[in-house]
Amino acid sequence: MEQYAIKGGNPLVGEVEIGGAKNAALPILAAALMTDETVLIENMPDVRDTNIMLQAMESIGVITNRVDRHTVKINGSQITSLSITADFVKKIRASYYLIGALLGKCGKAAVVLPGGCNIGSRPIDQHMKGWRALGADVRIEHGMILTEAKGPLKGNHIYMDMVTVGATINVMMAAVMAEGLTIIENAAKEPHVVDLANFLNSMGANIKGAGTDIIRIKGVEKLHGTEYAIIPDQIEAGTFMFAAAATKGDVTVKNVIPKHLESITAKLQEIGCEIEESDDAVRVVAAKGLTHTQVKTLPYPGFPTDMQPQIAVTLGLASGASMVTESIFENRFKYVDELTKMGADVKVEGRTAFIYGVNSYTGANIVAPDLRAGAALVLAALAADGISTVDDIRYVERGYEDFDEKLRGLGAQIEKIESERDLQKFQMKIC
Numbered sequence: 001m002e003q004y005a006i007k008g009g010n011p012l013v014g015e016v017e018i019g020g021a022k023n024a025a026l027p028i029l030a031a032a033l034m035t036d037e038t039v040l041i042e043n044m045p046d047v048r049d050t051n052i053m054l055q056a057m058e059s060i061g062v063i064t065n066r067v068d069r070h071t072v073k074i075n076g077s078q079i080t081s082l083s084i085t086a087d088f089v090k091k092i093r094a095s096y097y098l099i100g101a102l103l104g105k106c107g108k109a110a111v112v113l114p115g116g117c118n119i120g121s122r123p124i125d126q127h128m129k130g131w132r133a134l135g136a137d138v139r140i141e142h143g144m145i146l147t148e149a150k151g152p153l154k155g156n157h158i159y160m161d162m163v164t165v166g167a168t169i170n171v172m173m174a175a176v177m178a179e180g181l182t183i184i185e186n187a188a189k190e191p192h193v194v195d196l197a198n199f200l201n202s203m204g205a206n207i208k209g210a211g212t213d214i215i216r217i218k219g220v221e222k223l224h225g226t227e228y229a230i231i232p233d234q235i236e237a238g239t240f241m242f243a244a245a246a247t248k249g250d251v252t253v254k255n256v257i258p259k260h261l262e263s264i265t266a267k268l269q270e271i272g273c274e275i276e277e278s279d280d281a282v283r284v285v286a287a288k289g290l291t292h293t294q295v296k297t298l299p300y301p302g303f304p305t306d307m308q309p310q311i312a313v314t315l316g317l318a319s320g321a322s323m324v325t326e327s328i329f330e331n332r333f334k335y336v337d338e339l340t341k342m343g344a345d346v347k348v349e350g351r352t353a354f355i356y357g358v359n360s361y362t363g364a365n366i367v368a369p370d371l372r373a374g375a376a377l378v379l380a381a382l383a384a385d386g387i388s389t390v391d392d393i394r395y396v397e398r399g400y401e402d403f404d405e406k407l408r409g410l411g412a413q414i415e416k417i418e419s420e421r422d423l424q425k426f427q428m429k430i431c
């Protein structure tokens with residue numbers, strides 16, 4: 001099993017190019033099958049989750065053609081099945097976006113219940129409520145989500161009981177070609193929700209209000225082909241920004257939309273980092289010591305839950321007592337036991353982690369429990385004195401393209417290893 005071997009203790013310094021947003025790419029790929037014309041998608045991140053999504057689409061006859069590593073052509077004119085049963089599909093939560101897309105286009109879809117990162121219970125009641133409101137019959141049977149509309153889907157007024165990215169996206173896709181007007185209230189405002197709406201509009205959809213609480217979708221008869229570039233990844237950018245902070249470095253993240261990073265830059269400033277912004281780059285200078293703060297994860301524009309482990313790892317090295325409250329997923333502190341092995345002083349009570357800053361972490365053999373926590377533990381290892389190994393890096397590879405290579409570009413001593421022998425080689429190399 002692949003691991004990262006990391007020798008920590010060096011500040012990360014330099015520039016890093018941020019790729020396309022995974023969480024925008026996943027629904028955009030699914031939505032691309034909604035037209036019979038060819039769609040060209042650029043700035044596609046080459047990560048495990050997007051590759052599994054492409055495979056899932058191929059399994060039902062969608063033609064996918066990689067023009068280069070970050071550009072893909074999709075053609076959904078030859079769909080052979082509306083049922084996605086393959087076991088590998090369960091590996092990604094976003095496979096349920098294929099229901100929204102297929103239901104919207106063909107009035108019927110069946111997809112195995114998704115898995116994804118184990119970060120808490122992840123109900124899909126709001127997705128189901130939305131599809132039902134549009135007129136579909138929705139059932140869960142034998143581990144599959146089955147949806148079918150007897151006639152054309154009809155626009156409706158849908159109030160989401162909580163802010164949910166997935167359900168907002170899934171209902172938006174199903175409603176795009178429904179008859180009449182659909183209004184989604186209490187909609188998610190995340191940048192990737194807006195990116196999907198922009199993408200669908202570029203295919204001829206009529207979606208207004210994405211990025212606000214109320215999204216209005218006027219059904220259109222059909223969608224057409226388009227060429228579209230995915231937005232930069234807010235969370236990848238934020239991870240490198242916190243890598244700068246945790247290692248007391250100086251990193252410029254390039255190819256970003258600074259507006260999407262506001263909650264992240266605000267917290268970095270609060271803990272003592274200097275931030276310089278330009279049109280499409282943000283520089284984080286963290287030469288001085290870090291100070292404590294409090295943070296609560298919230299839907300956008302609040303502080304993202306997907307950045308919670310990265311800020312916690314950084315606050316573990318800040319002076320004083322910090323508090324991190326997770327309000328979106330109840331099981332997102334699984335990395336704390338691993339961090340404790342590195343000398344962190346963290347106590348979790350309910351949904352809050354109480355963090356008492358230590359001067360430094362020490363290298364240890366740790367395991368990535370999920371995608372973002374895995375990335376955060378890599379940051380901890382980069383900041384730690386000595387050598388660490390981070391196991392189960394397949395989680396990290398779900399959402400970060402060339403993570404180790406990009407970190408090496410900033411001066412990190414990190415390598416992928418597969419055996420004890422590789423670890424010994426790494427140790428000899430860095431001595």
Ligand code: EPZ
Pocket residue numbers: 023026093094117119121122123124125126127128162163164165166167188305306328329371372399
């Ligand atoms: C998306 O998950 C992201 N995944 C997650 O990123 C991210 O953490 C999350 O949004 C929040 O920003 C993708 O985009 C593929 P939600 P999603 O629906 O859509 C509850 C990563 O690391 N809820 O916004 O599953 C739910 O339990 C991943 O990249 C219901 O109760 O999240 C949660 O408490 C991990 N019923 C809250 O809403 C529903 O029907 C928000 O979930 C739907 C959600």
